Amino acid sequence: VTAIDGERLLAGLRTLRSFGATGTGVVRPTFSADDMAARAWLRDRMTEAGLDSTIDGVGNVFGRSRRPGPALVLGSHSDTQPEGGWLDGAMGVMDAIEVARALGEDPTTADLAVDVAAWSDEEGTYSSCLGAKGFVSEVDPGILADENVDGESVADALARVGLTTVPHIRFEPDRHIGYLEAHIEQGPHLEETGKQIGVVTSIVGIRQAIVTFTGQQNHAGTTPMHRRSDAAVAMFRFGTLLQDRMAAAAGPTSVWTIGRVTVEPGAASIVPGHAEVAVQFRDQDDAVLERMAAAVAETADEIDRNGPVRVIARQGDAPIAPTVMDPDLLGHIADAAERRVPGGWVEMPSAAGHDPMVLSHHLPCAMLFIPSIGGVSHDFAEDSTEHDIVLGCQVLADAVVSILRSAVTPR
Amino acid sequence: VTAIDGERLLAGLRTLRSFGATGTGVVRPTFSADDMAARAWLRDRMTEAGLDSTIDGVGNVFGRSRRPGPALVLGSHSDTQPEGGWLDGAMGVMDAIEVARALGEDPTTADLAVDVAAWSDEEGTYSSCLGAKGFVSEVDPGILADENVDGESVADALARVGLTTVPHIRFEPDRHIGYLEAHIEQGPHLEETGKQIGVVTSIVGIRQAIVTFTGQQNHAGTTPMHRRSDAAVAMFRFGTLLQDRMAAAAGPTSVWTIGRVTVEPGAASIVPGHAEVAVQFRDQDDAVLERMAAAVAETADEIDRNGPVRVIARQGDAPIAPTVMDPDLLGHIADAAERRVPGGWVEMPSAAGHDPMVLSHHLPCAMLFIPSIGGVSHDFAEDSTEHDIVLGCQVLADAVVSILRSAVTPR
Numbered sequence: 001v002t003a004i005d006g007e008r009l010l011a012g013l014r015t016l017r018s019f020g021a022t023g024t025g026v027v028r029p030t031f032s033a034d035d036m037a038a039r040a041w042l043r044d045r046m047t048e049a050g051l052d053s054t055i056d057g058v059g060n061v062f063g064r065s066r067r068p069g070p071a072l073v074l075g076s077h078s079d080t081q082p083e084g085g086w087l088d089g090a091m092g093v094m095d096a097i098e099v100a101r102a103l104g105e106d107p108t109t110a111d112l113a114v115d116v117a118a119w120s121d122e123e124g125t126y127s128s129c130l131g132a133k134g135f136v137s138e139v140d141p142g143i144l145a146d147e148n149v150d151g152e153s154v155a156d157a158l159a160r161v162g163l164t165t166v167p168h169i170r171f172e173p174d175r176h177i178g179y180l181e182a183h184i185e186q187g188p189h190l191e192e193t194g195k196q197i198g199v200v201t202s203i204v205g206i207r208q209a210i211v212t213f214t215g216q217q218n219h220a221g222t223t224p225m226h227r228r229s230d231a232a233v234a235m236f237r238f239g240t241l242l243q244d245r246m247a248a249a250a251g252p253t254s255v256w257t258i259g260r261v262t263v264e265p266g267a268a269s270i271v272p273g274h275a276e277v278a279v280q281f282r283d284q285d286d287a288v289l290e291r292m293a294a295a296v297a298e299t300a301d302e303i304d305r306n307g308p309v310r311v312i313a314r315q316g317d318a319p320i321a322p323t324v325m326d327p328d329l330l331g332h333i334a335d336a337a338e339r340r341v342p343g344g345w346v347e348m349p350s351a352a353g354h355d356p357m358v359l360s361h362h363l364p365c366a367m368l369f370i371p372s373i374g375g376v377s378h379d380f381a382e383d384s385t386e387h388d389i390v391l392g393c394q395v396l397a398d399a400v401v402s403i404l405r406s407a408v409t410p411r
Numbered sequence: 412v413t414a415i416d417g418e419r420l421l422a423g424l425r426t427l428r429s430f431g432a433t434g435t436g437v438v439r440p441t442f443s444a445d446d447m448a449a450r451a452w453l454r455d456r457m458t459e460a461g462l463d464s465t466i467d468g469v470g471n472v473f474g475r476s477r478r479p480g481p482a483l484v485l486g487s488h489s490d491t492q493p494e495g496g497w498l499d500g501a502m503g504v505m506d507a508i509e510v511a512r513a514l515g516e517d518p519t520t521a522d523l524a525v526d527v528a529a530w531s532d533e534e535g536t537y538s539s540c541l542g543a544k545g546f547v548s549e550v551d552p553g554i555l556a557d558e559n560v561d562g563e564s565v566a567d568a569l570a571r572v573g574l575t576t577v578p579h580i581r582f583e584p585d586r587h588i589g590y591l592e593a594h595i596e597q598g599p600h601l602e603e604t605g606k607q608i609g610v611v612t613s614i615v616g617i618r619q620a621i622v623t624f625t626g627q628q629n630h631a632g633t634t635p636m637h638r639r640s641d642a643a644v645a646m647f648r649f650g651t652l653l654q655d656r657m658a659a660a661a662g663p664t665s666v667w668t669i670g671r672v673t674v675e676p677g678a679a680s681i682v683p684g685h686a687e688v689a690v691q692f693r694d695q696d697d698a699v700l701e702r703m704a705a706a707v708a709e710t711a712d713e714i715d716r717n718g719p720v721r722v723i724a725r726q727g728d729a730p731i732a733p734t735v736m737d738p739d740l741l742g743h744i745a746d747a748a749e750r751r752v753p754g755g756w757v758e759m760p761s762a763a764g765h766d767p768m769v770l771s772h773h774l775p776c777a778m779l780f781i782p783s784i785g786g787v788s789h790d791f792a793e794d795s796t797e798h799d800i801v802l803g804c805q806v807l808a809d810a811v812v813s814i815l816r817s818a819v820t821p822r
Contacts, residue, residue, distance in 0.1 A: 187633030204632065208679060219789050220668035221615065221693050221762040222598030225658075227786065232669050233654060239647025247636075257631035258643050259679045261686075263672035268619060268689040268727070270670050278679040282632050316679070351632040375638065378630055 002106040004397045006390035009098045012045065013389070016078070016094060017086040025380025026086050029148070030079040030121035030130070031059065031157040038078055042093065042118050049101035051116060054169065057158070058134035059120030062169040063100065067113035069175035070407045072400055073363075074099055075117030076181050077355065079125060085382020087184045087389075091370075093118045095182040095393040099400055112404045115176070117169075119355050126154045132355040136171045136362040171362055177407055178329050178364040179356065182396045184384055186352050188375030196388055197337040197345035197395055198369030199330055203323035204253075204282040204351050207289050208316030209296045211238060215309040217265065217273025231275040232263050234309035239277065242299045246281070249295040251288040253349060256281035279313075284322045284349035322349075323357045326364030329403060333368050336398035340391060352377075368395060413517040415808050417801035420509045423456065424800070427489070427505060428497040436791025437497050440559070441490040441532035441541070442470065442568040449489055453504065453529050460512035462527060465580065468569070469545035470531030473580040474511065478524035480586035481818045483811055484774075485510055486528030487592050488766065490536060496793020498595045498800075502781075504529045506593045506804040510811055523815045526587070528580075530766050537565045543766040547582050547773040582773055588818055589740050589775040590767065593807045595795055597763050599786025607799055608748040608756035608806055609780030610741055614734035615664075615693040615762050616700050619727030620707045622649060626720040628676065628684025642686040643674050645720035650688065653710045657692065660706040662699040664760060667692035690724075695733045695760035733760075734768045737775030740814060744779050747809035751802060763788075779806060 019038035020028030028034045039061050046053035046063030053063040061078070065071055076092025096116040103109040120131035127146035133139060144155040158164050183200075185191075190198050215229035239258055246256045260278040281292045297313050304311035330347075337345035348369070356365035370392035373383045430449035431439030439445045450472050457464035457474030464474040472489070476482055487503025507527040514520040531542035538557035544550060555566040569575050596602075601609050626640035650669055657667045671689040692703045708724050715722035741758075748756035759780070767776035781803035784794045 185633070186630060188635065188638055206632070206680075219597060219763060220670055220691055221617070221666065221764070222596070222786065222788060223666065223762075224599065224664070225661075225666055227599055230668070232650065232672060236647050236650025236654075236669075239643065240651040243644060243647075250636075253635070255632065255634065255636055257641070257680070257682055258647075259631055259674075259681050259683055260677050261643060261672060261674040261683075263670075266671050268670045268691045269617075269668070271668055272670055272672075275672075280631055280679045351634075352630065353632070375633065377633060 002102055002109050002397055002401060004098050004102045004393050009094055009390060009393055010386055012094045012097065013090060016090050020080065023380050025382070026080050026084050027082065028080040028084065029082060030123065030125040031161050035079055036161050039118065042078060045097050046116050049097050049116070050104045051100060055163070055166070056169040057163050057166040058131050058139060058168060059163060060131040060135060060169055061118035063116040065100065065113040065115055067111060069113050070177040070404065071113035071115050071175050072403060073115045073117055073176055073179045074181070074396070074400065075119060076183060077120070077122030077131065078118040079121055079123050081123050081378045083380060085377055085379060087382060087384055088186065088377055089122060091184060091389060092182045095396050098393055099397045102397060103401065109401055112401065114400060122355055126157060129355050129358045130154065132358040134168050136359060176363050178326065178366070178403065179359050180329065180396060180400065181354060181356065181367045182392050183354060183367060183369055184377065184382070185369040185372045186377035187372065189348055190346070190369060190371035191373070191375060193346060195344055195346045196341045196371065196391055198348045199334045199337060199345055200350045200367035200369055201325055201330065201347050202284040202349045203354055203357055204284045204349050205286060205289050205322035206280065206282050206320040207293055209279045209293065209313050210316040211277050211279060211296070211300050211311065211313045213275040213309050213311050215273050218271040220269045220271050223271055228271055229308040230271050231309055232272040234303050234311060235263070235275040235277060238299060238303045238311065241302065242279065242296065245295040245299045246292060249291040251283050251285060254281065254283040254288055254292065255351060256292065278316055282351060286322060320353070320357065323360050325356065325360070325366045329364055329366035332402045333366055333395065333399045336395045336402060339398065340395050368392060413513055413520050413808055413812060415509050415513045415804050420505055420801060420804050421797055423505045423508065424501060427501050431491065434791050436793070437491050437495050438493065439491040439495065440493060441534065441536040442572055446490055447572050450529065453489060456508050457527050460508050460527070461515045462511060466574070466577070467580040468574050468577040469542050469550060469579060470574060471542040471546060471580055472529040474527040476511065476524040476526050478522060480524050481588040481815065482524035482526050482586050483814060484526045484528055484587055484590045485592070485811065486530060487594060488531070488533030488542070489529040490532055490534050492534050492789045494791060496788055496790060498793060498795055499597065499788055500533060502595060502800060503593045506807050509804055510808045513808060514812065520812055523812065525811060533766055537568060540766055540769045541565065543769040545579050547770060587774050589737065589777070589814065590770050591740065591807060591811065592765060592767065592778045593803050594765060594778060594780055595788060595793070596780040596783045597788035598783065600759055601757070601780060601782035602784070602786060604757060606755055606757045607752045607782065607802055609759045610745045610748060610756055611761045611778035611780055612736055612741065612758050613695040613760045614765055614768055615695045615760050616697060616733035617691060617693050617731040618700050618704055620690045620704065620724050621727040622688050622690060622707070622711050622722065622724045624686040624720050624722050626684050629682040631680045631682050634682055639682055640719040641682050642720055643683040645714050645722060646674070646686040646688060649710060649714045649722065652713065653690065653707065656706040656710045657703060660702040662694050662696060665692065665694040665699055665703065666762060667703065689727055693762060697733060731768065734771050736767070736771070736777045740775055740777035743813045744777055744806065744810045747806045747813060750809065751806050779803060
């Protein structure tokens with residue numbers, strides 16, 4: 001059984017952390033100077049691991065094994081949130097490099113083909129999962145026009161960092177038999193249940209409803225209570241009632257959030273004439289998402305019927321369907337986890353989005369999670385124990401060997 | 412009995428409307444070019460009415476009668492809201508000019524002393540009731556530093572319009588025995604009750620509470636419902652519960668409004684960590700205001716106790732105490748109204764703020780209202796019937812004669 005080098009893995013992670021380090025966190029948004037420096041460094045690490053390495057035309061760092069296929073692609077993203085943690089994405093990239101290197105150094109596994117990817121812009125500084133999209137299909141003009149908060153488009157950013165004329169690395173259907181990614185959980189489930197490894201069965205689907213409240217703007221002094229049509233009052237009632245309705249409609253792991261709230265005109269002495277909320281909800285099961293969507297619509301209808309404010313619910317951002325991971329690949333990860341930590345793993349959905357949302361439409365995908373301390377992520381405080389980091393990488397390596405061996409020698 | 416000239420009054424009002432006319436409304440914010448042009452025109456109208464007229468060092472247009480006292484000051488403001496109606500303030504100014512002119516032209520009343528004021532910035536483009544404050548006391552440096560939305564201070568605006576070195580017209584305690592103002596109601600009470608004249612007994616007091624909700628900002632996908640401390644959910648519950656609590660605490664004419672709502676960070680996929688609302692409430696009775704303040708605090712406490720979000724209520728803008736009008740002056744207005752429209756008048760509080768909030772601390776004040784069509788104000792659609800406008804001015808004139816006659820010949 002090939003052992004990964006835990007100290008080497010951790011040392012590499014600490015170096016990657018230094019690109020954009022800010023306190024205990026990392027600020028390394030896509031196509032920033034720190035991001036591009038990190039990508040150059042990652043390319044050199046992939047070369048060091050024996051891979052033919054390049055930064056491609058959408059910013060992906062890709063290291064291709066010189067072995068013939070069948071090959072697995074391992075990876076994650078190396079860009080961060082505007083105020084990100086040091087492990088979100090970075091750990092999966094360094095795990096992938098370590099697995100490729102460790103297997104390449106071990107004569108018993110040196111024949112196995114492991115390609116490594118550090119995808120660009122999973123976090124959507126410009127366009128979510130940009131690199132993964134470029135790997136499986138053409139980057140269409142709509143994506144090239146997507147902008148960051150400063151108004152720079154993907155096309156302009158690629159020109160700025162010198163990637164406009166660089167070729168895109170593409171998915172090879174005859175070679176690539178699957179994609180594996182290790183990631184921190186970014187939630188508290190593993191910690192709460194005392195498990196070391198999460199075998200990720202799916203990525204939850206996301207839906208969004210925009211609910212608008214249209215009343216009558218008026219003077220907050222001279223308009224008697226019985227004459228008011230106050231958009232904020234209707235919104236408060238909607239927000240309160242929705243909690244009960246969603247709790248009834250939801251599954252055990254569903255989440256729902258009213259994260260964006262606007263009340264207009266927003267002056268203390270004016271009765272609000274307009275309000276709007278964004279209701280976002282997530283579940284791994286499309287049937288549950290349907291029930292939750294109905295609960296939002298019914299709650300809006302009920303507040304509307306009660307009057308006097310007009311309440312309308314419509315779809316917000318385009319729905320994201322749940323992503324189902326490949327059961328065969330998952331079985332290998334589960335077996336590997338059971339061998340390393342008997343009883344210490346659990347099947348679970350991912351509540352956060354990841355590159356397999358894009359990749360899984362083209363090749364089988366699977367993910368494993370390690371615990372996040374306190375469930376914290378997208379925050380400078382994000383962390384995991386060194387023990388869990390090293391264990392996760394070893395389980396990944398074990399699963400890779402098992403998958404590639406069974407691909408040539410069906411089990 | 413002196414008759415005012417209704418056609419002359421309406422013609423003047425239409426001309427004043429032309430300064431800053433925008434559709435059916437008026438945009439004439441304090442110290443704008445339109446506002447200053449209107450003030451120059453008003454000064455000339457006051458001169459035409461036989462008054463010694465000037466624009467003073469805070470922008471007030473003041474016309475002083477050449478008759479010895481006792482004198483009444485009549486007036487209102489000539490500035491408008493950012494998107495104002497044509498009568499708010501303007502009607503009271505033109506009524507005052509018409510009363511001064513009509514009484515001066517009538518040999519039986521030409522001995523009476525009526526001074527006329529068009530106060531500056533009642534609407535608070537820079538500093539609420541700036542002109543009235545300048546009339547009764549020194550303009551302190553804090554007021555001079557108040558800014559409009561473009562960041563121009565009162566001091567800078569006065570310099571720009573050339574008023575920095577111009578003297579301030581001041582309240583004369585030995586001469587001025589009271590202040591009368593006619594105004595549109597800006598609410599629906601007169602129209603709903605079928606009355607033509609409102610005898611304004613008080614201006615409601617205003618209090619404001621700021622309620623903050625402090626939870627834990629978190630990822631809206633990976634944070635399970637049972638681990639959340641969602642500031643928006645607590646805010647929705649507060650807003651809903653407050654409606655019932657305020658209804659129980661309020662008096663028959665109380666109003667309360669949550670007009671300003673912020674939820675942070677305000678992203679659809681982040682559980683809100685912070686929210687804040689401004690609760691404003693008004694009543695003519697300080698005891699009722701106390702009960703309403705207690706209702707806000709108790710509602711906040713209850714949501715806080717229910718957890719997990721921390722809820723704290725604190726005072727917002729400095730409270731404005733109710734303004735009580737002078738009963739003697741009110742009696743004259745009521746008598747005048749009863750003579751013109753028997754049974755067609757009603758005593759009522761003003762739910763909106765007016766210059767007597769400032770002036771009444773220095774001299775007895777009284778106001779009369781005429782109906783607002785549909786109760787609409789602070790809006791281009793603001794309007795009143797010509798009949799009501801002319802009637803209001805006549806009642807004002809009658810009351811002025813009655814007050815000044817009783818001041819020299821006690822009734």
